[in-house]
Amino acid sequence: MKVLVVGGGGREHALCWKLAQSPLLTKLWCAPGNAGIGTVAECVAIGAEDVAGLVAFAKDNAVDLVVVGPEGPLCLGLADRLSEAGIKVFGPSQAAAELEGSKGFMKDIVWKAGIPTAWYGRFTDIDKAKAFVREKGAPIVVKTDGLAAGKGVVVAMTLDEALGAIDDMMGTKVFGDAGNELVIEEYLDGEEASFFALCDGKTALGLVAAQDHKRVGDGDTGPNTGGMGAYSPAPVVTPEREALVMETCILPAIRTMAAEGKPYTGVLFAGLMFTKNGPRLLEFNVRFGDPECQVLMARLKSDLLPVLLAAAEGRLDQVSLEWRDQCALVVVMAAAGYPGSYQKNTVIGGLDQAGAVDGVTVLHAGTAFNDQGQVVATGGRVLGVTAIGDTVKQARERAYKAVDALDWQQGFCRRDIAWRALARDGA
Ligand code: AMP
Ligand code: GLY
Numbered sequence: 001m002k003v004l005v006v007g008g009g010g011r012e013h014a015l016c017w018k019l020a021q022s023p024l025l026t027k028l029w030c031a032p033g034n035a036g037i038g039t040v041a042e043c044v045a046i047g048a049e050d051v052a053g054l055v056a057f058a059k060d061n062a063v064d065l066v067v068v069g070p071e072g073p074l075c076l077g078l079a080d081r082l083s084e085a086g087i088k089v090f091g092p093s094q095a096a097a098e099l100e101g102s103k104g105f106m107k108d109i110v111w112k113a114g115i116p117t118a119w120y121g122r123f124t125d126i127d128k129a130k131a132f133v134r135e136k137g138a139p140i141v142v143k144t145d146g147l148a149a150g151k152g153v154v155v156a157m158t159l160d161e162a163l164g165a166i167d168d169m170m171g172t173k174v175f176g177d178a179g180n181e182l183v184i185e186e187y188l189d190g191e192e193a194s195f196f197a198l199c200d201g202k203t204a205l206g207l208v209a210a211q212d213h214k215r216v217g218d219g220d221t222g223p224n225t226g227g228m229g230a231y232s233p234a235p236v237v238t239p240e241r242e243a244l245v246m247e248t249c250i251l252p253a254i255r256t257m258a259a260e261g262k263p264y265t266g267v268l269f270a271g272l273m274f275t276k277n278g279p280r281l282l283e284f285n286v287r288f289g290d291p292e293c294q295v296l297m298a299r300l301k302s303d304l305l306p307v308l309l310a311a312a313e314g315r316l317d318q319v320s321l322e323w324r325d326q327c328a329l330v331v332v333m334a335a336a337g338y339p340g341s342y343q344k345n346t347v348i349g350g351l352d353q354a355g356a357v358d359g360v361t362v363l364h365a366g367t368a369f370n371d372q373g374q375v376v377a378t379g380g381r382v383l384g385v386t387a388i389g390d391t392v393k394q395a396r397e398r399a400y401k402a403v404d405a406l407d408w409q410q411g412f413c414r415r416d417i418a419w420r421a422l423a424r425d426g427a
Helices: 010-019 051-060 071-075 078-084 094-101 103-112 126-136 159-172 239-259 292-299 304-312 351-355 392-405 419-425
Strands: 002-007 027-032 065-068 120-123 140-144 153-156 182-186 191-200 204-212 215-217 221-224 229-232 265-275 278-285 327-335 360-364 367-369 375-377 381-389
Touching: 002 010, 002 051, 010 027, 010 292, 010 304, 010 360, 010 381, 027 051, 051 078, 065 078, 065 304, 071 078, 071 094, 078 094, 094 103, 094 239, 094 265, 094 278, 103 120, 103 182, 103 239, 103 278, 120 126, 126 140, 126 159, 126 182, 140 159, 153 159, 159 182, 191 239, 191 292, 191 304, 204 239, 204 292, 229 292, 229 392, 239 265, 239 278, 265 304, 292 327, 292 381, 327 392, 351 360, 351 392, 360 392, 381 392, 392 419
Parallel strands: 002 027, 002 065
Antiparallel strands: 120 182, 140 153, 140 182, 191 204, 191 265, 204 229, 215 221, 229 327, 265 278, 327 381, 360 381, 367 375
16 A cells, blocks of 8 residues: 655654554655654655645555644645545544634534533633633633644633733734634643544544643643653553543544534544543544654554554444553653744754664654754754653653663753653552
């Protein structure tokens, strides 16, 4: 099979790394890819959001399956355009991708499906939004309806903070049109984790859970990022809770989306809060998490390609998956300054030494080759040092050993990935 992966981050490196191991694969492209992806796939210089360019490439090269990594092209209708051209695609239609593209749409579906979630209101009028916040009181959560690069959420512990967030988002429009509508919702307290499921429009196949580290600094301090590290399994998501999440969150969403005429195909990413009253759905994303995908792929024993194809063809009921009975952990190496401004094109050394550590794979998130053929950093999140181990402790030791083998002065990472799991173990 000839496969095209769309995207160029750590998630896409993980997908390409796993797909490249499939005996069914004859050719793998990635658009646009990165320096690391280039070792397992042929990188194509087409942007992930260049819908017309991607469709033309897929047609010209008789691609059998397109696997879409990020939400951007899905929200732009890439899956629809590919389907119209007769090309199979793993990823939801534009209408179904609204689950991530519009928080208001997502909340309405979740509410209609009877999925346990925070109460909420949708607002296009600033005075009504403020009145709602005053009526409900703090703590309360204010979100832009549209995509705001993961930044359009303010968890307000005081009324003033909530009112300020409404002014910023809807008044000053700090996130542009994303703030034309706001979702204001109940504050939920608990431990957060993510669960993933493959979907084929009619049914869903549960994957496994993972836990991300969104803050930039050790001890969950500093500004939010795309994710500084992750691990799987997540001890908070016991097998019983996984089953409960499938029954109460994933399957009702799939049934409701189908009933709405927007069948959901692809991977559904459930952001969950495990409260003292049980799991509550925070949000759906329409893609794999980054860096959660890196640890999922490290743990997956089965061939990924036939499973993604089964999802694209509506045959997930014929598939089952095998997982390694091991822990996987990824430490994200970012450029100094991230998530603020950072230097680009700094040279990264020691990649071979890091990759030689037992159980370690260094996945690239934002890299390219310079004119001298050296690997340079081109993004904020640059590498995902991914390790597998018999315990989370072993996986973590291996990952940090590899981090220490890197020679990159301008890079940094969190030193406490998996602290929650280790605290539980009493380690
Ligand atoms: P989201 O973009 O919706 O995932 O929100 C970003 C982060 O804000 C989440 O990962 C949570 O840590 C936090 N958050 C979102 N919604 C809530 C909520 N209703 N209660 C408490 N924290 C929340
Ligand atoms: N790591 C969180 C996300 O991909 O949204």
